[in-house]
Amino acid sequence: MRLEYTERQNKFRAEIREWLAANVPKQPLQSFDTEEGFRQHREWEHRLNGGHWSAVTWPEHLGGRGVDLIEWLIFEEEYWRAGAPLRVNQNGIFLLAPTLMEYGTEEQKKRFLPRMAAGDDIWAQGWSEPGAGSDMAAIRCKAIRDGDHYVINGQKTWSTRAVWADWLFGLFRSDPDSVRHHGLTFVLLPLNLPGITIRPIKQLNGLPGFAEIFFDNVRVPVENRMGEEGQGWNVAMATAxxxxxxxxxxxxxxxxxxxxxxxxxxxxxxxxxxxxxxxxxxxxxxxxxxxxxxxxxxxxxxxxxxxxxxxxxxxxxxxxxxxxxxxxxxxxxxxxxxxxxxxxxxxxxxxxxxxxxxxxxxxxxxxxxxxxxxxxxxxxxxxxxx
Amino acid sequence: MDFAFKDEHIAFSDSIRKFLMVEAAPEWLREIWETETGRSRELRGKLAEQGLTALSVPEEFGGIGAGDLEWVLIHQELGYYAIPDSLIDTAYLATYLLNRLPAADASLKKTWLPKIADGSARIAVGHPVNPMVADAQNADLILMWHDDEVHALTKDQVKLSFNPSIDMSRRLYKVSWTPSDATRICPARLGKQLWDGVLDRAALAGAAQLVGLTQRMLDLGIDYSATRKQFGKPIGSFQAVKHHLADVAVKAEFAKPVLYRAAYATEREQARRGVYVSHAKLAAGEAAWLGARKSMQVHGAMGYTWETDLQMFMKRAWALDAAWGDRAFHKKRIADFILADGARLGPGETFA
Incomplete structure (x- = not known):
């Protein structure tokens, strides 16, 4: 048992503390569930990434610092201590990225991760549906293969940050005859595709922190699939x-x-x-x-x-x-x-x-x-x- | 940053667990409960054979010289098996005190430490935070607090009155005695520090036993709910029952690292030792009381009987929660720390 930090860890803490002291905005940003606040938070992500602080656990060539989990905890302690802005891209950096690291192709990692770290792409999540909340295996929103595309039809809901986000990741039913956790596929898609309608949902505080998303024959290229077709449940669960x-x-x-x-x-x-x-x-x-x-x-x-x-x-x-x-x-x-x-x-x-x-x-x-x-x-x- | 215990400490506590599984089975506990002294010479002898009485005694007096971190694993096992013996008072607390007596009292160490190590002496410890002294009747020597001084008494120097506890393995006595120069073995200016050290170690040992007890009561609840059937299926398949036991598991899971930090701070005599020990005692006490309540609920009417083993562990948990500082005592120590001017709190201060 050793409940002390190493010299290296203390130095890491001092470095992030110093950077945050010089860079955290003096005035708190507006809520990222407003259009202006979302823009401010995206700008903050740019600045964080400029200091190589936006995704410290990632490998260096993808925009991170390759630090371990203890240093990540230190980073987070300093981040909260400094009162730095909430992470508008946490869906991407903390939820999607670990899955991408494990299941994404090299091409997908290079395509998505650096832009995610920079705040160029802000991600929303697409798990829940009106009939699939706690029972996520009840997903019905379809992604049916048509040549080198999936055609998506149906609805997602409670999609956090979806009102102004750029991309969505989620689970879709690719085999229309499948039931429960079989026949699901993990898909990444830009939210500006034709056929997508986003309806903001007001939260308790009156701001649209999440949204419903309607898909009407939305065509997504097959290369946006993560993992194998029909293996989406395992992909989603492996790092859950x-x-x-x-x-x-x-x-x-x-x-x-x-x-x-x-x-x-x-x-x-x-x-x-x-x-x-x-x-x-x-x-x-x-x-x-x-x-x-x-x-x-x-x-x-x-x-x-x-x-x-x-x-x-x-x-x-x-x-x-x-x-x-x-x-x-x-x-x-x-x-x-x-x-x-x-x-x-x-x-x-x-x-x-x-x-x-x-x-x-x-x-x-x-x-x-x-x-x-x-x-x-x-x-x-x-x-x-x- | 590493919470892992040394391999040899884990191996030793594993061997103690296997030993207690056989030698401290619930039917034995019941038998020992029923005896007049509440103690078994045979069990104490076996504990000594395992090296438990010698754990804190320095090597020069025939002991092993183990520290608080090694002990904390053992305390958990002693709690899990609700061992009906005041082993901890003698082998951990009294030994701590005797070890640190001023050099002039070498004769006391020479007399008692080897006897503690070989299991032939029982020593009781009286501190004002407890209204009673555990096992005073069985003790060969009683170490008493008096205005921060340490006094050593034999049974002919005290008057004892037995006060039965709901936990029949605790034998509690009111001790009446008169301090004198002859009984004093340590003056107050040194004694204060020693008694603080005893209190923190006693509370730490209590916390560790409570963590062990929580696990035992959880295990009993799991076993019962997997075998007992109603409406044609095991009651453990019903969500209401599952959630009772899950709540206990959450409390137990989050009490453990708190306990281990307290043991670490104690072994290293860190400045925040007392606060961390109080935190551990509170977290463990809360987990154990919840464990008792929920396990009893899962056991249904069986949980309310003398016959079901659960009662022995519940009673120990109820009693230990307020021994060596009740919740008010330990909460105050934490409040004094966090509400002090300039207290270092918040992110990054946990391991300061």
């Missing part, structure tokens, strides 16, 4: 485990929230009559620490080549419930001011807690609802009967 979970929600985010919550508690302490709030703040710090420790422990195992199994599902439950309880605590601390929207003239710069509270509501639902995660834990980790 720990690495993607880890990349989706690194601990830095929650450590930063826990710290802000401690500061908020100290600022409000004299007004706090509810003695359970101190408890909740203590618990927030403990759980953010626990999540960090567990992530480092797992990253250490992965780095040694060990395999992470269904226990990865415990992560999703832990961070989503942690995020929710931290924001609930903040709302309780703010009391009657908690409802005030960001920008309320007399609110006192607290609107980010409300925004975070709204976003935290979605955590136990997206990326595999927590009920699905509990089933996975019970059946695959604890061995309970199906």
């Amino acid at each position: 485990g720990f690495e993607r979970g880890l990349m989706l929600r690194s601990p830095g985010r929650f450590q930063q929230t826990a710290k802000a919550l401690v500061d908020l508690y100290k600022a409000e302490e004299k007004n706090v009559d509810d003695c359970s709030l101190r408890d909740a703040v203590v618990k927030s710090w403990m759980d953010a620490e626990a999540y960090t420790l567990a992530t480092y422990a797992t990253a250490g195992r992965l780095r040694k080549g060990e395999h992470i199994g269904p226990e990865a599902s415990t992560n999703k439950i832990f961070w989503s419930e942690l995020d929710l309880s931290m924001h609930e605590t903040a709302m309780r601390l703010l009391g009657p001011r908690a409802e005030l929207m960001e920008g309320s003239p007399d609110g006192g710069n607290i609107g980010h807690w409300l925004e975070g509270f709204l976003f935290a509501q979605a955590g136990p639902i997206y990326a595999g609802s927590n009920e699905i995660q509990r089933n996975i834990i019970a059946e695959r980790m604890l061995g309970l009967p199906r």
Whole structure:
């Protein structure tokens, strides 16, 4: 056991800290779920990529720095510590890229990854459909082979960032006679193709953070397929485990929230009559620490080549419930001011807690609802009967 | 950054697990529970044969000289098997104290450490955070706190009154005694540091046992839900039951790295030792209480009986949660740390 950073890791931390201090915008950007905010965030991705910081774990020739998972955690800690903008391209960089690295052809990697790192292509995801949510194998949206094209017909929904994104990745049914997870194919497609209609969906905060996508005879070249035809389910699942979970929600985010919550508690302490709030703040710090420790422990195992199994599902439950309880605590601390929207003239710069509270509501639902995660834990980790 | 234990530590704890699987089976625990002393000389002898009593004793006194990291794996096994013995008080806590006595007290070390190592002595430890002293009646020596001083007493110097615990393997006594120059073995100016070290190690050992107990109660719940049938199928196939047990697995999974960091900080005497130990104790206590509640729910009415083994592990978990600092005590230590001016918190400070 060695719970210390190496010299090299400390140097890496100092380097990213210095770059962020010089480059993070002084004024917070607008939400990337507005047109102007999306543009600002794309510009930020350009700038990150200029410093070779946009995808540090990727190999250098694809725009990364080839660093390992521990250094990636350090990067993320510094990123959140600096209050840098949210990653508008996280669907691409954190969700699609690991799959592309494993299943993409060399040609596909060269074609997609550098543009993704630069923010030239911002990616949306196309998994869910009206009839396929938690039950993703119920996908019906078709991609039927016609010569050297797939012809796509049907609907996707809850596509995050799809309103202004450039590209979409998702699963489509390529064998119309297939059922469940057979006969699915993983396809990448630009969102400006003829026959695509995007209908924005307003989220709780009033902004169109996701969209419905309708496909009407949309023709996609066969070279946009990832993996083999009919093998889409395996392609999607192979990297759906720990690495993607880890990349989706690194601990830095929650450590930063826990710290802000401690500061908020100290600022409000004299007004706090509810003695359970101190408890909740203590618990927030403990759980953010626990999540960090567990992530480092797992990253250490992965780095040694060990395999992470269904226990990865415990992560999703832990961070989503942690995020929710931290924001609930903040709302309780703010009391009657908690409802005030960001920008309320007399609110006192607290609107980010409300925004975070709204976003935290979605955590136990997206990326595999927590009920699905509990089933996975019970059946695959604890061995309970199906 | 590496949370892996040394291969030889893992091998040793594996061998202890196999030993306890045979020697501490639930039917044996029940038998020992029923005895008057609540202790088995035979079991203690076997624990000594395995080297467990000698673990903390320095080599020069016939021991092994192991550290807190090696112990933390053993504590988990002792918890998993709910061992009915105060081994930890003697072999971990009292040995820690005796080891660090001022040089002038070499005779105490010479007298007691070899006896601890060979398993022939039991030593009880009394600290004001606990209202009772565990195993005082069986002890050959009782080490007591008094205003940060350490006092060493034999049974003729104390009056004991037995207070039965719901966990029948805990034998708790109120100890009445009078401190004197003759009983004092360490002054307060040194004793303060020693008692802090004892308290953190005792809480760490408690946390590790609670993690082991959580796993045991989870395992019992899994076994029961896979075999018990209702509506024509195993109850473990019902989602409501699955989710009870999944919740326990989540808590257990996230208590472990917290426990290991606390052990690491303790072995290295890091400045944040106390905070990290308190965190471990709270996380483990919460996991174990949830484990007890959910496993009992899964067991249905069987879980409420004396006959079902689950009760022995639940009772140990309920008791250990507040031993060596209850939740309020440990939460306060964390609150004092995170709410202090200039506290270093947030991303990048976890391993500072």
